[in-house]
Amino acid sequence: MASALEHLAKLLNDTLDAQQHRKGKLGSSAAHAKQPRHGLNPRTDESVAAAENALKEESKKPNYSLSLLTIVSTAAQPLKTRLAAALAFKNFIRLNYVDEEGNYKLPLEEVQTIKKELVGLMISSPPTIQTQLGEAISIIADSDFWERWDTLTKDLVDRLSNTDYKVTNGVLEVAHSIFVRWRPLFQSNELNREVLHVVGTFGEPFIQMLSIADQQIEANKDNADALKGWLDTMSLLARILYDLSCQDIPPVIETHLQPITVLLHKYMSYTNPIFDGEEDEATPLETLKSDICDALQLFTNKYDDDFGQYVQEFTNNVWNVLSSVGPEKRYDILTCKALQFLTAVASVRRHAEIFNKEQILGTIVEKVILPNVALRESDIEMFEDEPIEFIRRDLEGSDTDSRRRAATDFLRKLLENFEVLVTQVVFGYINHYLAAGKTDWKAKDTAVYLFLAVAAKGAVTAAHGVKTVNSYVNVVDFFEQNIAADLLSENTEPIAKVDAIKYLYTFRSQLNKAQWASAIQPLIQNLASSNYVVYTYAAIAVERVLFLTDEQGQNLYPRSDIQPYAKDLLEHLFALVEKDTSAAKLQENEFLMRCIMRVLIVMKEGVLECGAEGVLNHLINITNVIKENPSNPRFYYYHFEAIGALVRFCSSSPKLDMLPRLWVPFAAILSEDVSEFIPFVFQIFSLLLELNSSSQVPGDFKMLIEVVLAPGPWETRGNVPPLSRFIAAIIPKAAEEIKAEKKLEPFLAIFQRLLAGKKTDQNAFDILEAIIGAFPGDVLDPYFGTILTLIFTKLQTSPTDSYKSRVARLYHFVSARAGEAKMGADYFITHAEAIQQNVFTPFYLTVILPTTGQFARPVDRKLGVISYTKTLCESKQFAERYQKGWGFTCNSLLDLLKNPPRVAAGVGDEIVNEADVDDIGFGVGFTPLNTCKRGARDDFPEIVAVDKWVGQYLKEANQRHGGAVASFVEQRLSPEAKAALAPYLA
Known part of the structure; x- marks a missing residue:
């Protein structure tokens, strides 16, 4: 056993190339930078890869997770080895603890041992290891807490220490990591039961711990280390107060609310000379006050009936804090949290009245707003030294808390309540700073920022900027009188230039086409600036202007307007x-790539007239560089959207020779297993195949069949949708090869695997429909009964509406392929009845007929019309065995024909919007490329006017079958149905 552990420890050490900690192996987020896959030392790369492969084999052995925990707990092991074991354990648990259905993938005994040992080990470990094990506990809690781990809360309570803050803080870190999951969730009975379980066990000890921490802080006021430790305890308790109260205020909190508020008030006012230094980072005291402000904001917003009596006191308390903190970075988070609390106070009308006086508002602007919107030296330093970080923090909608953002939100909330008075007060300061700004660009920056703050009303969206403006200001006049000159001048301070560009960017929806006509050219010219922030903000503004649409949904700046300078741009x-x-620097600036993407989307096939070949060369070159070190998910998302746009609109051009040109870099991505790019590559490959008019598979693509049939790529959840789509695209072109090489069964095995998953059954149907569309019925005969068995079995287990919809669509697809494809309704019935006699009748009546009536997409309704029509005309079973069913089918057909489905032909003219990147969980799941989005598939494009086709088909079938169709109409339909069908038979 010892030798096995030593071997495992050695492998962990061998994988510890500091920058080789990749997600799913030893690493953290895929968003973190990686070492290039082909570094300067191939021998090292090879040894690391060998160790990782060996570690992967070790992970398949029994009790691998427990072996890792043993290494973590062994003090004799080097700390880096223990940390590597903790990282490996966390990632192993993430991938191997439960399946998609929540069932354990590990033996129950191993699961129980993990849960028994993990909390104690985490608490006793060094901080770096605590972090990893704490994340592992959160992963386990996501699936098991609380009903499958109902002892956890009591275990945590039992481990709380009244004297050892290190132990107590470890316990509270675990508790917070579990309870914090409740914050974004909607209320449900299941969630309420979980919270009640926790409060019942943890509530009273939590109250007691507040008092103990308070006593310990007092007792250790002169002991720096202990004081910091117990302040950390109080911070964790403040976070847990928020956690426990985020859904509803628990009785134990409600009962003790008064002493809790006394304690919170005490620590909002608490000072200690130990923390009077010049630290750049927030001390435990600022962190505690920030956490208290979070809790105060929650209680003000959510529990005014209980907490309202304390709001005035805390408002004064927080005001004093804001008045006492300086501009130093250590106070940034505290200042933001304090301003967010005041914003919450201003959001409750009865509390907001305390601000409704000109003198008070003037004091707020002077003492709180101005100090926090004015540029600081640290802002200027960031502008110069970390420009990309400056831009990300400065943009509206950034997730990063900033003083400017928090002060602006507070001011806008006051404006919402007291628009006239606030506008009047603020404009006094705006005019003062504009006057000073004639000789001091920093003063003008403050004036412009104040104007931006009071001019905007409501949400400032990333898509459209300010949609509604303060009716007491004129944004166009202010721009022309105070800002336009800065946009045009070559001698403007860079930050002033950025202010001018940001002004246009912010109010882009307020300018009409004529006003933009005079502004767009100066914006584009600023792309030539030597200043990083200036040219980046210019790219941001240009991209958003090109995104703007008019009331009809058409681009405000269409292709014809942008064409003259698209190539140079x-x-x-x-x-x-x-x-x-270098790979890291090249992909640093996602805003530039986003602008490239937008130009390509607006230009569509017009890119062919302005250097499409050069664009493709650039995109290929960038791909080759960044694949060595994918480090900025936003950049490479926009990069692949740009490639997708070029493929979508220009792939038909023989001059570009796009398919073989893209094959080289994309094949390298697959061979080098650049996991971040693989989903994007297969989406673009799929689009290339779908747009390729040839009925054959392009030569290089044939080797991808083996790739997609291998189990490895399917193990990554984000690969499933693009791989499924690729299979659906390649099967129709490779049908002969698949049949000749006997590869149909492996494709059906993929269908079976995907059908079993809750989140992948739609992908399964995509593959199955491709198979059914590519092969005639006699080829599928040996497999179709098994396919239906799988589908029917899942129908018995509370199927979702989307599942039933896909089943109904599948039936109609088979039914509509009567004739040369050797399928049809009778084909489906024969195989269904072979499984279980008389199973088709309830299936048809309870699934097919009602679900078809709910079809929303025109392509699905069209397919239903074709299927029903062919059933009425071609099905022997419906003609003889299911005579009532014939009438039901005709009635359902007539319902669909009340609003004949019209399927738009072609694709490419509609506006393409990229996904909202901030809503995308990079590295977590599948990120779709909207430029590669597949339109709804029309399986019968040759049928255009469906209603006319129905009449023609019915009449031809009636003649072909010696008047049988007309006879059935007379015998099996009601008078109303006969009358409705008569025009089609006339």
Whole structure:
């Protein structure tokens, strides 16, 4: 056993190339930078890869997770080895603890041992290891807490210490990591039961711990280490107060609310000379006050009936804090949290009245707003030294808390309540700073920022900027009188230039086409600035202007307007992106790539007239560089959207020779297993195949069949949708090869696997429909009964509406393929009845007929019409065995024909919007490329006017069958149905 552990420890050490901690192996987020896959030392790369492969084999052995925990707990092991074991354990648990259905993938005994040992081990470990094990506990809690781990809360309570803050803080870290999951959730009975379980066990000890921490802080006021430790305890308790109260205020909190508020008030006012230094980072005291402000904000917003009596006191308390903190970075988070609490106070009308006086508002602007919107030296330093970080923090909608953002939100909330008075007060300061700004650009920056804050009303969206403005200001006049000159001048301070660009960016929806006509050219010219922030903000503004649409949904700046300078614009943007050829620097600036993407989307096939070949060369070059070190998910998302746009609109051009050109870099991505890019590659491959008019598989693509049939790629959840789509695209073109090489069964095995999953059954149907569309019925005969058995079995287990919809669509697809494809309704019935006699009748009556009536997409309704029509005309079973069913089918057909489905032909003219990147969980799941989005598939494009086709088909079938169809109409339909069908038979 010892030798096995030593071997495992050695492997962990061998994988510890500091930058080789990749997600799913030893690493953290895929968003973190990686070492290039082909570094300067191939021998090291090979040894690390060998160790990782060996570790992967070790992970398949019994009790692997427990072996890792043993290494973590062994003090004799080097700390880096223990940390590597903790990382490996966390990632192993993430991938191997439960399946999609929540069932354990590990033996129950191993699960129980993990849960028994993990909390104690986490608490006793060094901080770096605590972090990893704490995340592992959260992963386990996501699936098991509380009903499958109902001892956890009591275990945590039992481990709380009244004297050892290290132990107590470890316990509270675990508790908070579990309870914090409740914050974003909607209320449900299941969630309420979980919270009640926790409060019943943890509530009273929590109250007691507040008092103990308070006593310990007092007792250790002169002991720096202990004081910091117990302040950390109080911070964790403040976070847990928020956790426990985020859904509803628990009785134990409600009962003790008064002493809790006394304690919170005490620590909002608490000072200690130990923390009077010049630290750059927040001390435990600022962190505690920030956490208290979070809790105060929650109680003000959510529990005004209980907490309202304390709001005035805490408002004064927080005001004093804001008045006492300086501009130093250590106070940034506290200042933001304090302002967010005041914003919450201003959101409750009866509390907001305390601000409704000109003198008070003037004091707020002077003492709170101005100090927090004015540029600081640290802002200027960031502008110069970390420009990309400056931009990300500065943009509206950024997730990063900033003083400016928090002060602006507070001011806008006051404006919402007291628009006239606030506008009047603030404009006094705006005019003062504009006057000073004639000689001091920093003063003008403050004036512009104040104007931006009071001019905007409501949400400032990433898509459209300010949609509603303060009726007491004129944004166009203010721009022309105070800002336009800065946009045009070549001698403006860079930050002032950025202010001018940001002004246009913010109010882009307020300018009409004529006003933009005079502004767009100066914006584009600023892309030539030598200043990083200026040219980046210019790219941001240009991209958002190109995104704007009019009331009819058409681009405000269509292709014809952008065509004259599109080539130069693209070349300049690519030059900025490729200015630094290192992988990390090249993909640093996602805003430039986003602008490239937008130009390509707006230009569509017009790119062919302005250097499409050069664009493709640039995109391929960038792909080759960034695949060595994918480090910025936003950049490479926009990058692949740009490639998708070029493919979508220009792939038909023989001059570009796009398919073989893209094959080389994409094949390298697959062979080098650049996991971040694989889902994007298969989406673009799928689009290339779908747009390729040939009925044959392009030569290089044939080797991908083996790739997609291998189990490895399917183990990554984000690969499933693009791989499924690729299979659906390649099967129709490779049907002969698949049949000749006997590869149909492996494809059906993939269908079976995907059908079993809750989140992948839609992908399963995509593959199955491709198979049914590519092969005639006689080829599928040996398999179709098994396929139906799988589908029917899942129908018995509370199927979702989307599942029933896909089953109904599948039936109609088979039914509509009567004739040369050797399928049809009778084909389906024969195989269904072979499984179980008389199973088709309830299936048809309870699934097919009602679900078809709910079809919303025109392509599905069209398929239903074709299927029903062919059933009425071609099915022997419906003609003889299911005579009532014939009438039901005809009635359902007539219902669909009341609003004949019209399927739009073609694709490519509609506006393409990229996904909202901030809503995308990079590295977590599948990220769709909207430029590669597949339109709804029309299986019968040759049928255009469906209602006319129905009449023609019915009449031809009636003649072909010697008047049988007309006879059935007379015998099996009601008078109303006969009358409705008569025009089609006339």
